[in-house]
Every structure is written in structure tokens, then in C-alpha cells.
Amino acid sequence: MSANSIYRVDKFVVPQSAREEFLQRVQQTHAVLRRQPGFIRDALLEQVAGPGRFNIVTIAEWESQGAIDAARAEVAKVHTESGFNPQETLARLGIEADIANYQALGA
Template identity: 50%
Template sequence: MPRSTNAIVRVDKFDVPATARDSFIARVGETHAILDTLDGCLENLVLEQVAGDGVFNIVTVVKWRDEAAYEAARETMRARREASGFNPQKTFAELGIRADLGNYRIVPIAAAPDD
């Protein structure tokens, strides 16, 4: 299946203490419900680690059609946070959440030839 190399994939990884999990998941759920409605949102996942030795126990992955769709969504969410007074960095500090946030592009990899 061909993959668009124009897509932007936002991958946010969080180390969330057990005491903050429920409130964090509730906030993430609200955010991702909005993202699902925005133009260009192709995939929207919230993942929780159930096995393994990783540091990050919650990961979100949102695939956007292209840079323009991502930037429009980013602006929409910035305006919503500003209007509501929500400050993610302050909330993370208060709840003891560590975050690793980044944008990625899909790396085209040629399919292996049939043996």
C-alpha cells in the first residue's frame, strides 16, 4: 500500500504517574475528540503501555494529511487552550508528568521482493 510522504505524524509520549492517570486520560480524551473533527485528521490514537520496559506509559499518535492540516489544527487547539485558560506545561508540572513531543514524517521503505 503506498504511503503519503506528505503526512505529518504527531507522536507525543508521556510518563504519567499512576495518581495522575485518570485526570490525564480525561483531558487527553477531550483533546482527541476535538482533533477527530478537524479537517485533515487521518488517524488519532491514544495508547497505554500494557507490557515492556518503556519509560513512557501513555502515547498519542495523530496522523495529519499534510503540514497545512497539522498547522491549522495546532492553531485551533492553541486558541481553545487560550480561551479556556488551560496551560499544558503547568498541568504537567503539577501532576509530575514528563513529556517527549514531536512531529514525524513517514519514511518510504521499499517492499521486500517475494521469495
């Protein structure tokens, strides 16, 4: 973990009926992210216990905000070329998303 890293944290409420399709799309998107300049690492997490609402969380660590912005543009391009609309898919599958960028707090 670098003090300058930026973390993209996406939290989702995914109905069981949408899980398989959603995870397939997430894995496809993360395959694109992993090839982008400035990508450090990622994790795909599924809730196994606890009262939280969000049952799927993805985290991607980036070298900078600029790297995130460039990756976002590349992912949008890939989605457009493949005819995939993430917002329509989330709405169709009844998935709620909470998406934000974070930095580590200094100790």
C-alpha cells in the same frame, strides 16, 4: 497510511496518581483534533508490557504539516477559552512529555 502523511507522536511518563486527569484532558483535546481539516486518524495507547519509560502515547495522522499547524492553533484557542494551560498541568501532575512530528520511511 499515506507516504505524505505527517504523524504527531506525543509520548508521556504519567504517574499513576495523574492518569485519570491526564487521560480526560487528552480525550478532550483529541475530540477537538478530530474535527480539524486534514485530520486522518488517531490512537491513544497505554503501555502494557516492556521496559520503556513512556507509559502513554498518542499518535495523530495528518495530511500535511500545514494541517498540524492549523490544528495546533485551534487547540490553543480552545485551551485559552477554557482556561486550560497544558504546560502548567503537566508540571503540576509530574508528567514528562516527548513531542515530535514524524514521516513514514520509504520502503
